[in-house]
Amino acid sequence: MNEILRAIYSSIIDGEQKVTTAKVQEALDQGTEPSAILNEGMVAAMAEVGKLFEEGEYFVPEMLVAARAMQSGLAMLKPYLVKADVKSSGKVVAGTVKGDLHDIGKNLVCMMLEGSAFEVIDLGSDVDPDKFVEAVHQTNADIVAMSALLTTTMPNMKVTIEALKAAGLRDKVKVLVGGAPLTQQYANEIGADGYAPDASRAVATAKSLIAA
Amino acid sequence: MFAAAISLDITPEMVLRGQGANPAIITNRKPVLLENAERAIQEGMALLSPKIIERTIEVIKISHDRIYLENNLLIENRFITRELSSAGRISFIICTIGSAIEEKVSALYRSDPVLSLAFDGFGTAAIEALAAFACETVRIRAKEEDLCISIPYSPGMIEWPLEKGQNQIFSILQPDPLVVRLTPSFQMIPKKSMSMIIGIGTGFNHNDRQTCDFCAARQTCRYRLNRD
Structure with missing residues (x-):
């Protein structure tokens, strides 16, 4: 995972909404594939959040904070995903x-x-x-x-x-x-x-x- | 109904626990959640409309599965009969904080789900504090007569089916439907409401049982884990 995707990944796990949107924009500006931003940065981060919750490490409001950060990033990414014809799960x-x-x-x-x-x-x-x-x-x-x-x-x-x-x-x-x-x-x-x-x-x- | 002079002391820790979080851990890790809890308290207190509907009824006779009460009232459930076998009186209670908090939770959900959950946690903390206040009021009254009280039992506990318990409590208390009512599936409206019964008598020992011991979700409940 490259540096920008890792930054997106970390910002979602930490629930840092503003950092997530800034880093998604940065990744797009750098020409990173929207599908890579989605899957390697964002979906991977939410999978980790889910794992932390299952392990009893994360609590419900932390999952929500992470999901909120994810959704902000996703809203920004959506037009690019549509353009690139990236399918939903x-x-x-x-x-x-x-x-x-x-x-x-x-x-x-x-x-x-x-x-x-x-x-x-x-x-x-x-x-x-x-x-x-x-x-x-x-x-x-x-x-x-x-x-x-x-x-x-x-x-x-x-x-x-x-x-x-x-x-x-x-x-x-x-x-x-x-x-x-x-x-x-x-x-x-x-x-x-x-x-x-x-x-x-x-x-x-x-x-x-x-x-x- | 006693609604006057109910003062609920809600702390941010209670609000965080009401969201299923451990306050000691989450306060340092996600300060924003503490800020949200404090905001929910600040804005939420004015939205509370706490009401307690209570009636204490004399026990006439107890069989293996029935408690016969004065005025030809009856509780029919083997678990409750067993738990309250030493009760001379039973207190029936419904508490509610009103519907304004849940309306706030719904209104916030789309725009700010994290704050919405904080308000829900505040509502949970408030109804729990109100129920504790009701129990304490019954305990103090009992103590004046050298009596003690049981733990509270609520419909939906493992051996007290929701539909039967809610019907029994609501038929005895007959609350004003504008204050609290039951849906056809026996859910209370407002949602942040609690119904319970408490035995009053001698021989109740709180050391050997807790309400959570009889909850269907006792194995998995994160709320309970973070309260213990």
């Missing part, structure tokens, strides 16, 4: 399921996915199964990511999966689930393709689902 429709108003965890997952170059369509909280179906249909998403924080609302994940089946979309989209009361076993029972216990592992699981 995949398209994710995300939301907290019907009846559940919690959104902090889902928001964190969305930010981490964006930090890993996924295109995220955030449907918000209390999302009706039909709204998930409509969004998948309209966006041709690769993944539906659902969150639930309550035992009383997590059955709506299965309802949503059934709605995707009924709409003939289930084979076209992977389903990723997460949230405090969920387990891998529950994810298996409802027919989800992936389960993640936290935002960092949601990214890793999303990547593996895309690769599968």
Whole structure:
């Protein structure tokens, strides 16, 4: 990794938003490939942030600070990525399921996915199964990511999966689930393709689902 | 309902813990997060509308899975019955800080998610402080009669299903829906609200149990790790 990419990488891990945007601009001015800035500098940094979180070294607000720095850099980089026809890691429709108003965890997952170059369509909280179906249909998403924080609302994940089946979309989209009361076993029972216990592992699981 | 004279003392450390962070570590590593916590306190205090709805009810009889209360009220749950088997009275409590903080959190999320999380952490710290204030009020009243109190138990704990517990507490307290209400999935609105019951009697020993011991997320909860 060259010096400028290393500077971008470090600024994101440290959550230094202004440094990130300055260094991304500097890298572009130097003629660095947008894809290299994205993948070697930014996505690699967010992967490291996720790893630090999984290890218990980083805390939730630090992940957000890093994701904010990443997003600032990404906003600057986006026109160049479009011009260079650099593809996203995949398209994710995300939301907290019907009846559940919690959104902090889902928001964190969305930010981490964006930090890993996924295109995220955030449907918000209390999302009706039909709204998930409509969004998948309209966006041709690769993944539906659902969150639930309550035992009383997590059955709506299965309802949503059934709605995707009924709409003939289930084979076209992977389903990723997460949230405090969920387990891998529950994810298996409802027919989800992936389960993640936290935002960092949601990214890793999303990547593996895309690769599968 | 006692709403008057509730003074909540919220520190930046509490706000950082409310975000799932260890204050001792993060304060040095990311000073901006401490600044955000201080700002959330400064701006957030005026947005609090703390209210505690409480009612203490005499226990008439206890079976293996039911607590019969005065006025033909009933708690039906084996776990709660076991935990409160030495209660002579039970205090039912709902606390809320109102909805202004969560509105602030939502409004900030798109423009500044980091500050938004700080306000959410402030809300978490505030509702926890309010619940602690409510528990302490019940404890002081009990102590005047040489009684002690149990730890608080909340619906959603491992052996007390959310839907059953919330229905029991809300049917007994019947709070004004403009203050706090339940959604069809038994979530409280405002979100920064807590419901709980506390046993009052003799023989409760706080040394052998903590509320977190009965939480479904006790193995993975970072909030708990950073509080311990």
